[in-house]
Amino acid sequence: MPVMPSSAPSVEKGPTLRNDSFSDRRDSVNKLETGCLSIIVLGASGDLAKKKTFPALFNLYRQGFLQSSGVHIFGYARTKISDDELRARIRGYLVHGKGGPPHTHSEDVSKFLQLIKYVSGSYDAEDRFRLLDKEISKHEISKNIQEGSSQRLFYLALPPLVYPTVCKMIRRFCMNKYNHGGWTRIVVEKPFGKDLESAEKLSTQLGDLFDESQLYRIDHYLGKELVQNLLVLRFANRFFLPLWNRDNIDNIQIVFREDFGTEGRGGYFDEYGIIRDIFQNHLLQVLCLVAMEKPVSLRPEHIRDEKVKVLQSVLPIKSEEVVLGQYEGYRDDPTVPDSSNTPTFATVVLRIDNERWEGVPFILKAGKALNSRKAEIRVQFKDVPGDIFRCKRQGRNEFVIRLQPSEAMYMKLTVKQPGLEMSTILSELDLSYGQRYQGVTIPEAYERLILDTIRGDQQHFVRRDELKAAWEIFTPLLHRIDDGELKPLPYKPGSRGPVEADVLLSKAGYRQTHGYVWISPSL
Structure with missing residues (x-):
């Protein structure tokens, strides 16, 4: 039975989701099953896109979240290269990325790269954004989509300086054409301004073009x-x-x-x-x-x-x-x-x-x-x-949450030192993820947040x-x-x-x- 994310705004609906049970997990994972999803990476030839955005999309693909026939990925940047040249630039970051030895995912890499199509152009070129829209629409039409099932996610892997210009182009030429359940969402990277005045100016510029429900200000720490x-x-x-x-x-x-x-x-x-x-x-x-x-x-x-x-x-x-x-x-x-x-x-x-x-x-x-x-x-x-044990000099109790690397949580506490003497020592109650969850791959932050964007869940966005x-x-x-x-x-x-x-x-x-x-x- 399709399950819609409860957090999605009423004016926007996320893609249809289903539950899959895995043998090694007691919970379930929602996967994209139907609908037409176009993911557009602007700044596709830049470092952020190559090192973070495309690898995150690939990992979602490998896990089955983006393997619906309705999913396609578009790159847009100023660099004049072909589809195959962009794929070649990305390939190395996928093959040697997190998740296993290079040869393990070679078939998945090839299949994923075939989802990517590239359009080059400047960030204020109306004709190139019209072409981008034409390519997205061509993909949507080829899937014989039903009215309302088209979704477009624009990921701005760009300097904030060009956000207003790019967002104007998206608003004028590349919005989702269906108004009954389809959506257009914009992911923007930090920094969001340099101080209060510049941040408010940028927020106003983007707010004049998109509703707050359409804007996803990403902070990968979340x-x-x-x-x-x-x-x-x-x-x-x-x-x-x-x-x-x-x-x-x-x-x-x-x-x-x-x-x-x-x-x-x-x-x-x-x-x-x-x-x-x-x-x-x-x-x-x-x-x-x-x-x-x-x-x-x-x-x-x-x-x-x-x-x-x-x-x-x-x-x-x-x-x-x-x-x-x-x-x-x-x-x-x-x-x-x-x-x-x-x-x-x-x-x-x-x-x-x-x-x-x-x-x-x-x-x-x-x-x-x-x-x-x-x-x-x-x-x-x-x-x-x-302090009857006179252990204050050893240190206080502390609860430590290690975010990276070697994810862990541990409580520093005073205990009796093993032996015949009543002496104390500082030790810990330890939950180290590498030991407790052996064999479990912890997802990268960008994977989670891109998936949240597709689902319409803004909890982890600013x-x-x-x-x-x-x-x-x-x-x-x-x-x-x-x-x-x-x-x-x-x-x-x-x-x-x-x-x-x-x-x-x-x-x-x-x-x-x-x-x-x-x-x-x-x-």
């Missing part, structure tokens, strides 16, 4: 397995409910670390910096899921309503609760100005002014060229009152008022950096970042554990 697990952890487990508040939690860290620098992207990165690139979107989205109240239901709008409430409760950032850094050698990149004030590292303390979180610092930290690569959430609990609230938090700080009022401190590549950042962590209440190191069982 597609990560452990990020998607946050709501389940918080609201489906009884023992977290009484603990998750200011009475028990001392501080929360949300950390993103990379052990490499800008590596050829210096010119692009220097235009944005670490706060625009990581804080305003990825880390803030994670903060919302950690801090939000329980939504009325799992409907996308109810979840996004609660996220907006969190953002609107964040107090203005204090300059004394910010540490910026720039790694030594960053300005050696010929594409980076010698006088660049762009931070490659930042630690920022956010404070949420509501009953649950008053007094609890949320410490956001991200940087490049550091001593490790990881992303994690670290919830540090308050000290145990009446709503316009959510975007505005996020920029309101960081725009004053960004302007102080842009005006040179705040300067990044130098730090050595391969270090933890500026030592002042650790001082700020200590002032905010974080107590570092010495002598304990979590080791992933999968290593």
